[in-house]
Every structure is written in structure tokens, then in C-alpha cells.
Amino acid sequence: MIRFLLVLGLLGSCLKGVECATAAIPADLESEAVHVLQAYIQIDTSNPPGRVTAAVDLLEKVLKKEGIASKRYVSDSAGGTASLLARLPGKGSGKALLMLSHMDVVPAD
Numbered sequence: 001m002i003r004f005l006l007v008l009g010l011l012g013s014c015l016k017g018v019e020c021a022t023a024a025i026p027a028d029l030e031s032e033a034v035h036v037l038q039a040y041i042q043i044d045t046s047n048p049p050g051r052v053t054a055a056v057d058l059l060e061k062v063l064k065k066e067g068i069a070s071k072r073y074v075s076d077s078a079g080g081t082a083s084l085l086a087r088l089p090g091k092g093s094g095k096a097l098l099m100l101s102h103m104d105v106v107p108a109d
Helices: 002-015 027-039 053-065
Strands: 071-075 082-086
Touching: 027 053, 053 071, 053 082
Parallel strands: none
Antiparallel strands: 071 082
16 A cells, blocks of 8 residues: 555656656566556646546546545635545654645746
8 A cells, every 4th residue: 555655646746747766666566556646647626716626536536546545625616616635644753744836827928
């Protein structure tokens, strides 16, 4: 579960131009993560209008498959836009880690 999410995050970083070291990732895990990322970036979340419901649907499905509970929040005041929250309990007394991401994109001029 955690390994898949880390691979997904690593491959997402690769898209941002961060140097990637994917050689140690098992091929089946990398293939699945690439498939999920391809599906995710094909979703039109252009803002305006910023419809992210399909992106939330996909992420919710991935989290559920990995056994991670999530909660959807829908804003009535923002045209029904959605957000997704998932929490993984930590172990030990180490610091918490937050992964935060925008799902909408804006045009670049």
C-alpha cells in the first residue's frame, strides 16, 4: 500500500522535472503507477471552471484499492467543487508527513 503511493509520488515528481531514480522499483508496481498517472493527467480539470470531480473519483478509487479510507468534501459555495482527504496513521513518535496537491490546472500564457 505505502510502496504504491510512494512510487506514484516519485513518478509524479518526475513529471515536474525532478531527477528520478526509478531503477529499484519493481516493473509491475511502476507499470501500475504509470497507468494511474496517465489516467489522472488525462482528466480535464482546467480552471475555469475547475471541475475536479473526475479527478477526485479516480484518487478515491486508488486509495480504496490500497485500503486507505478517504473523505470527500464538496463546496456548495464554490460551484460544487470537491476535495479529498485521506489519513494514514503514523507509527512511533516521528514527525507527521503531509502530501498536498492541487487537482485543477490553469492555462499558461
